[in-house]
Amino acid sequence: MYNRRYTGKIELAVLDTAGTFCDGPGDLRNRWALDDLRGCKAPxxxxxxxxxxxxxxxxxxxxxxxxxxxxxxxxxxxxxxxxxxxxxxxxxxxxxxxxxxxxxxxxxxxxxxxxIVDEDLAKPIPGAVECIDKLREAGILIGCDTGYYQEDSIALNKMLEEKFGMKFDVVTNAEKVPGRPAPFMVYDCMLQAYEITKKAIPCEAVVKIDDTAAGMKCGNNAGAWTIGLYASGSNTYDELAASKPDFLVPHVGYVPEIIFGQIEPRLRRGERPGQGIIETI
Structure with missing residues (x-):
């Protein structure tokens, strides 16, 4: 609902792919001697x-x-x-x-x-499946965006659904629309969500979750709430902090408590995203 400002709940969560919900950190130096132990190895x-x-x-x-x-x-x-x-x-x-x-x-x-479909890489980060389940139980649509080619993204998402039961309501990629740091992948997910619900979703009702600074800039440019993941993917805490997300947490498992315990109470008070880093866990 609106009272000059949006004071409703989160309606859509848009998650990046590698380093966010799959392809997390791990020691694979037995395969790649230069492995830096961080997530997002597949690219x-x-x-x-x-x-x-x-x-x-x-x-x-x-x-x-x-x-x-x-x-x-x-x-x-x-x-x-x-x-x-x-x-x-x-x-x-x-x-x-x-x-x-x-x-x-x-x-x-x-x-x-x-x-992208390597079995050492294409598996959910611990807490990812549970995160998606909790958000979906609350009526939040789950979106997936990625810098991968569309063909590769389809192959990865098919594997994740078949092996781990991970399914997204809306998906997009940077081959379909201009990619990060532009806001259009978030907007494309919002458009697809509208086609499902026939209800307009304001930017303040959207959360962008990503492990890269480019992803945080994408969410900021879209006017969405942003949650940066500093321990599961490619960019470090300092690199993410420089892009001024709303929240910084180690990995996707923390996302439900941020949405339900931090973002939605702020929305009820009429607060908006983009005020700088509110909280770090």
Whole structure:
């Protein structure tokens, strides 16, 4: 309901994919010696292996810098980093060009499709299934957004549903609409939610949950509440804090208590998102 300001409940939660509800932290150095033990490994490994095919060595911290963006955008940003572009010029005697970009991306695509459904990576983060169940029991629609290609996102979500019973009410990706930090994946989930409920959902009734700074900026730009996850995915606490989310928690298991114990009471008082970090757990 509105009393000049929205004072109702949360209607839609939009969760990122890797590092948020699946592909969490763990020690996989038996497979990848450079594993940094953080979550969101599924995009890192194919970038690493694709660049290796062209004689470019990147540590995982470097690969993570553009995380949260649509994967072609991520690659372009990665190749543009001084430490990577310098390697390219040293090896090939010239800056990388669009043909080079296309070639690296072509090497990346099949690797991404392979690793996104890798059994060591494509499993729910502890607390993720319970989180979704609690939100759905409260009548909250569950959305999923991702910087993955649509084909890869469909494959991952199919696997999660078949093996773990994880199902989303609305899904979107950065191949369908412009990706993070733009707000359009959140808006696309809101549009799909409207098509289900035939009820307009205001931005204040939406929560964006993500492990990347780009995801927090996406939620902020959409006018939604934002919950950053600093221990389960790609970005650190400080990196997330710099993007000014409303809340910072270790992982998705804390989301229900933030929504029911923090956000909804604030909504009833007429408060709005985007006031800076309210609370950290």
């Amino acid at each position: 890192v490994v194919p970038f690493y292996e694709a660049l290796q095919q062209f004689g470019i060595e990147c540590d995982w911290a470097t690969i993570r810098k553009p995380m949260g963006n649509f994967k072609p955008t991520h690659l372009r940003m990665l190749l543009s980093l001084p430490e990577v572009s310098a390697q390219w010029e040293e090896k090939y005697g010239r800056p990388w060009n669009e043909d080079d970009f296309d070639n690296v991306l072509a090497a990346f695509r099949p690797l991404m499709s392979k690793y």
